[in-house]
Amino acid sequence: MPAFKRKIFYLSGFDPRGARFYQQLYTEQAALFGATAGRRIEVGERRREPPHSAAWKIRDVDADTEVDYVFLGWDDVVRAHWVKNPLGLLGRSIKAYANFTRLVDWSIVHKFPWGVKIAFYYPGISTILFPILFGLLLAVPLVAALGWAWGLLAAAVAGIAIALWVVKRIQGFWLLRFIIFNDILASERLPADVDDRMVTFAETIRASFAEDWDEILFVTHSNGSILAVPIMARLIEGCDGTLPDRFSLVTLGSSIPLIGARRDSHRFRALLDRVGAGDFRWLDINSITDGACIAGIDPCIGGPQRRADLFQTSPRWFKYCDPATYQARRRNKYETHFDYLRTFDRLSPLDYIAISSGARPLAESIAAFKADNDV
Incomplete structure (x- = not known):
């Protein structure tokens, strides 16, 4: 029997890619980690975990640990909310931007890093302004070559085509869909398919409390951290406010304050206050270089005094990367958002x-990180 047994529940962000992608990413990174650490980490075959999830075993041979890693599948729900029609995407984006702009509490939002504000509005502005900009740049030579009517038409078509290519390259369409979906989450009711899936996940996690695990981690990334709020609220309610000491929540690249700062998000705010009042360990890692998260802001900001044992930190990638690696990773903003998993x-x-x-419990890993960084 292994010396240390861990159960992990992983909830991805608003990503139509499912368990196959995330298992492949984990396997690749485990091999890199093992080569650096001098440890052999075995990642097992993926198996179905009814009703919606997948799972695989992880074994650190040298540390004598065994992990059951459960990927909480909701990629089918993401695909159902993935706006495909370009005109529909544009129209719903405008509505979502209008709602966020007029309904957020700007006394909270002004504390957000500037990179977050730029990343939030950049896709929408780019989708509208880039076609105009590129069209104007192309209008003069095309009008000279084709005449007024055909030249202006060609400039408009070419401007739109180039703008769409640029916005796609910067993952702007993914960000627009992210904004639309979170505008929906800020409403008084979760969509039925989202709500049902989160209830199922909460029940799945709670069932593990009766099992023989040395540690249970609920790990969320990106938009998954926002959806962790209704899951955690349900877990806390079911455990009378105090979760098992061997349980911890880990939020990576989180943007919880995006919804918490909405003045109209009464349901989500009540759930978030309930989470903040719970007794459990919470590790929140966000980088200022990642515009798709909200770094350095307490996820429970604006609520009552928090009881949850929160340790919030930057991953400090600059310290653990060679300079060339760090600069190369910073240039790709989309991939930066996934570097928490690398x-x-x-x-x-x-x-x-x-x-x-590894065999070290999360509390000890946090203590080691604090000592390594004089926190």
Whole structure:
């Protein structure tokens, strides 16, 4: 029998890719981590975990640990909310931007990093302004070559085509869909398919409390951290406010304050206050270089005094990366948002592979990170 047994429940962000992608990413990063740490980490075959999820075993041979990793599947729900029609995407984006702009509490939002505000509005502005900009740049040569009527038409078509290519390259359409979906989440009721799935996930996690695990981690990434709020609220309610000491919540690249700062989000705010009042360990890792998260802001901001034991930190990638690696990763903003799940040139005590596969409990990993960074 292994010396240390861990159960992990992983909830991805607003991503139509499912368990196959995330298992492949984990396997690749485990191999890199193992080569750096001098440890052999085995990642098993993916299996179905009814009703909606998938799972696989992880074994750190040298540390003598065994992990059951459950991918909480909701990619089918994401695809159902993935706006495909270009005109529909544009119209719903405008509505979502209008709602966020007029309904957020700007006394909270002004504390957000500037990179977050730019990343939030950049896709919408780009989708509208880029066609105009590129069209104007192309209008003069095309009008000279084709005449007024055909030249202006060609400039408009070419401007739109180039703008769409640029917005796609910067993952702007994904961000627009993210904004639309979170505008829906800010309403008084979750969509039925989302609500039903989160109830199922809460019941699945709670069932593990009766099982023989040394540690249970609920790990969420990106939009999954927002959806962790109704799940956690249900878990806390079912456990009379105090979750097992061997349980921890880990939020990576989180944007919870995006919904928490909406003045009209009464349901979500009540759930978030309930989560903040719960007694459990919470690790929240966000980087200022990641515009798709909200770094350095307490996820329970604007609510009553928090009881949850929250340790919020930057991953400090600059410390654990060679300079060339760090600069290269910073240039790709989309991939930066997934770097929380990756390993680096030097091993951080809070490296994702380390905390998910190793024998050290999360509380000890946090303590080691604090000592390593004089926090």
